Amino acid sequence: MATVQTPQGIPLPEIFRSEVAKRNFDRLRRGWEVLVDRDPPVVGATPKDVIYSKGTQRLYRYRPVTDEVYRIPIVLVMSLISRPYILDLSPGQSLIEYLLREGFDVFMVDWGVPRPEDSRQGLEHYVLESMPRNIEEVQKATGENEVSVFGYCMGGLFGLLYKGIFQDAPVANIMCAATPVDFDGMGLLKRWSDRRWFDVDRLVDTLGNVPPDLIFRSFEMLRPAERWAAYARLTDNLWNDMFVKNYRLFNRWVYEQIPFPGEAYRQFTKDFMWENKLMKGQLDVGGRRVDLSTVKCPVLHVMAEHDHIAPIAATRPLTSLVGSKDKEDVVLKGGHVSLVAGRNAWFRLWPKLAEWLSVRSV
Amino acid sequence: MPEANSQTDVGQLWRSWLTETERQWNSFFNDVMGTDSFGRFLGGYMEIYSTFQRLVAQNMERSLSTLNVPSRSDIVDLSERLSNVEDRLGSIESSIRALAEAVGHPGQTAEVTQLRPRRTRRPRAQSGGGQS
Numbered sequence: 001m002a003t004v005q006t007p008q009g010i011p012l013p014e015i016f017r018s019e020v021a022k023r024n025f026d027r028l029r030r031g032w033e034v035l036v037d038r039d040p041p042v043v044g045a046t047p048k049d050v051i052y053s054k055g056t057q058r059l060y061r062y063r064p065v066t067d068e069v070y071r072i073p074i075v076l077v078m079s080l081i082s083r084p085y086i087l088d089l090s091p092g093q094s095l096i097e098y099l100l101r102e103g104f105d106v107f108m109v110d111w112g113v114p115r116p117e118d119s120r121q122g123l124e125h126y127v128l129e130s131m132p133r134n135i136e137e138v139q140k141a142t143g144e145n146e147v148s149v150f151g152y153c154m155g156g157l158f159g160l161l162y163k164g165i166f167q168d169a170p171v172a173n174i175m176c177a178a179t180p181v182d183f184d185g186m187g188l189l190k191r192w193s194d195r196r197w198f199d200v201d202r203l204v205d206t207l208g209n210v211p212p213d214l215i216f217r218s219f220e221m222l223r224p225a226e227r228w229a230a231y232a233r234l235t236d237n238l239w240n241d242m243f244v245k246n247y248r249l250f251n252r253w254v255y256e257q258i259p260f261p262g263e264a265y266r267q268f269t270k271d272f273m274w275e276n277k278l279m280k281g282q283l284d285v286g287g288r289r290v291d292l293s294t295v296k297c298p299v300l301h302v303m304a305e306h307d308h309i310a311p312i313a314a315t316r317p318l319t320s321l322v323g324s325k326d327k328e329d330v331v332l333k334g335g336h337v338s339l340v341a342g343r344n345a346w347f348r349l350w351p352k353l354a355e356w357l358s359v360r361s362v
Numbered sequence: 363m364p365e366a367n368s369q370t371d372v373g374q375l376w377r378s379w380l381t382e383t384e385r386q387w388n389s390f391f392n393d394v395m396g397t398d399s400f401g402r403f404l405g406g407y408m409e410i411y412s413t414f415q416r417l418v419a420q421n422m423e424r425s426l427s428t429l430n431v432p433s434r435s436d437i438v439d440l441s442e443r444l445s446n447v448e449d450r451l452g453s454i455e456s457s458i459r460a461l462a463e464a465v466g467h468p469g470q471t472a473e474v475t476q477l478r479p480r481r482t483r484r485p486r487a488q489s490g491g492g493q494s
Contacts, residue, residue: 053452054449054452055445055448055449064479066479066483067479067480068479068480068481068482068483069479069480069481069483070481070483071481071482071483103483105479105481115438115441115445116434116438116441117438117439117441117442117445142481143478144481187396188392188395188396191395191396191401192395192401192404194401194405196401196402196405197401197402197404197405197406198401198404198405198408199405199408199409199412202409202412203408203412206412206413206415206416206419207412207415221391221395222392223388224387224388224391225383225384225387225388225391226384226388228384229380229381229383229384232380233377233380236373236376236377358485358486359485362483362484362485
């Protein structure tokens, strides 16, 4: 029986066996999976237990995977407006999993999704009440007096404010990733929230918590073409299983924004965006002065070269504000998210973090 | 082979073009959105958005009240009271646990608090001996 051939004389089965056909088939299949969001990727899967909770806030302890851990536990503090699973994205791509394997005893403060009644929670609630209480619970769970604090984005700010207010707080080390301190360097976000045209009181008094969609759109507007370019890249790489998996993981996180507690948002806008009080040494939280020059513990500060949410101009002065002698600035390639998660972080941030912390955690 | 190379090149060219176009469009929009006029426009939009939200909330509240149906603020009040009850329960629970521990009956502590790995780990450089 003769083999069916194309007009060019190429046997059809060969074409179908070819890489091109296979890739196109894979593209269609994966494209369909992405479109219908079939089998959403599993996130935040590292085994953990809640050891303390209050309201929406949870303190997790991740189950150690080594018989022997470093003496000082590490407490990860998340930002108020993003889901914590970015630090525990998926098995094999998780900072938390990495730290556990490196022998750290890992805890995480997850602020949860604020409810409407949480709109009255200001920075004092997080810094003066929740932070000390969570650290106390970590002390109880481990029997250790000291802890190391790792804060991502706004979480780093919480760590700094906490230590800058409570000078005797049992913080052995502070690590900040993409943490803005000089809000004059916040670029468009500062410009858009200028007091000449942005009435933050009216917004918060009307809405209570600031809806996640507003936060998401403002971040998206910083790079308006990014979404369309991402779709194009996805189409180009639909044949690539790993690419599609990562796209879906990150996409899920990016779209799962959470509301910004109203009162905290008001304080952020006024004290940080408008007045840049932290930089000027004039910041008070709940009537307590924040003095970062009293922060004497070792500080590691990691910035992303292409961070558009917390640009280098806003993050760079951090170490100049603290009074520590043992402090280090690290600028890594990547953006706001790829700094802490994904393939880049695996090779860049995580080993650096583990190396820096291990010698200071005994 | 030359065919494969030219295909790779076309793909590569397209990817470079995409990256460059994305950068240029972002830069263009950033310039536009960094102006005072855009800031004023955004401020105006937020003003209208807030006013609209407030009017909708007020009307909804009034309508629900007329129909004798709980409104959003009623639910929020209820939720707030529930949170207070949860908090109180939490603190009673931890007091009982502390009391039980004080008299030598740890009771039902969370499984995780019983995880006591040895806290003696040393960095590789220190434990390896000879590495610097």
